[in-house]
Amino acid sequence: xxxxxxTPKFHIxxxxxxxxxxxxxxxxxxxxxxxxxxxxxxxxxxYYSVGAGITDKGEVPNGYNVSxxxxxxxxxxxxxxxxxxxxVYFCASSQDKRAYEQYFGPGTRLTVT
Amino acid sequence: SQKxxxxxxxxxxxxxxxxxxxxxYTNYxxxxxxxxxxxxxxxxxxxxxxxxxxxxxRKERLKVTFDTTLKxxxxxxxxxxxxxxxxxxxxxxxxxxxxxxxxAGTKLIIKx
Numbered sequence: 001x002x003x004x005x006x007t008p009k010f011h012i013x014x015x016x017x018x019x020x021x022x023x024x025x026x027x028x029x030x031x032x033x034x035x036x037x038x039x040x041x042x043x044x045x046x047y048y049s050v051g052a053g054i055t056d057k058g059e060v061p062n063g064y065n066v067s068x069x070x071x072x073x074x075x076x077x078x079x080x081x082x083x084x085x086x087x088v089y090f091c092a093s094s095q096d097k098r099a100y101e102q103y104f105g106p107g108t109r110l111t112v113t
Numbered sequence: 114s115q116k117x118x119x120x121x122x123x124x125x126x127x128x129x130x131x132x133x134x135x136x137x138y139t140n141y142x143x144x145x146x147x148x149x150x151x152x153x154x155x156x157x158x159x160x161x162x163x164x165x166x167x168x169x170x171r172k173e174r175l176k177v178t179f180d181t182t183l184k185x186x187x188x189x190x191x192x193x194x195x196x197x198x199x200x201x202x203x204x205x206x207x208x209x210x211x212x213x214x215x216x217a218g219t220k221l222i223i224k225x
Contacts, residue, residue, distance in 0.1 A: 004156075035215075040121065040217055041217055042117065042202070042204075042214070042215030042216050042217045042218070043157075043202070043204075043213075043215040044215075045212055045213070048210075048212070056210075058212070059212075090156050090157075092156070097210065097211045098144075098145070098206065098211045099144075099145050099162060099164070099206070099211075101147065101159035101162065102157075102159065102213065103159070104156030104157050104158070105156055106154075106155060106156055107154070107155070107156050
């Protein structure tokens with residue numbers, strides 16, 4: 001049982017390029033989330049999904065897109081990367097939304113230069 | 114404005130003592146509050162959840178209190194060990210979607 005896996009672990013992106021961060025969970029969780037974590041700041045929710053085919057914006061969705069074609073996968077797409085998107089990105093999943101713990105992946109450290 | 118505050122300065126505690134971390138919030142009415150541990154280069158790991166009508170929750174050496182009048186949660190680690198050194202994050206469940214709003218975390222250092 002691998003839990004939540006993310007790839008890549010590290011990446012350097014040039015300004016204006018695009019890329020997809022991958023996230024997979026094997027716990028059959030309906031709820032999945034993408035967060036970014038910046039130094040000295042709390043985790044910020046980018047997008048979340050309540051099940052395959054259903055996604056919604058979080059607190060900081062601008063510059064990102066998501067899709068959820070299967071229960072297991074929840075990729076995050078960065079379009080036209082900007083230096084402000086330099087951050088550590090975490091994917092998480094939970095069994096339900098209320099009073100349920102979230103399980104996190106190991107994170108992707110992304111630098112945009 | 115709405116905000117969550119955790120001590121931004123690292124907390125240094127002698128091994129064997131009790132470590133107490135604070136999470137204060139304003140202008141939220143959370144139904145639940147969660148605590149997570151985060152080690153360098155890793156994702157957060159869930160520790161405890163406490164409901165608004167619970168005053169205290171325990172798990173082994175960990176204890177969480179939740180005072181909705183003071184808008185504060187305290188997280189205690191008793192008989193602390195160097196392996197407890199990590200950053201501890203609090204998160205509030207708010208809104209109809211029960212989204213988690215996160216504090217920035219407090220770095221705890223347990224010295225042998």
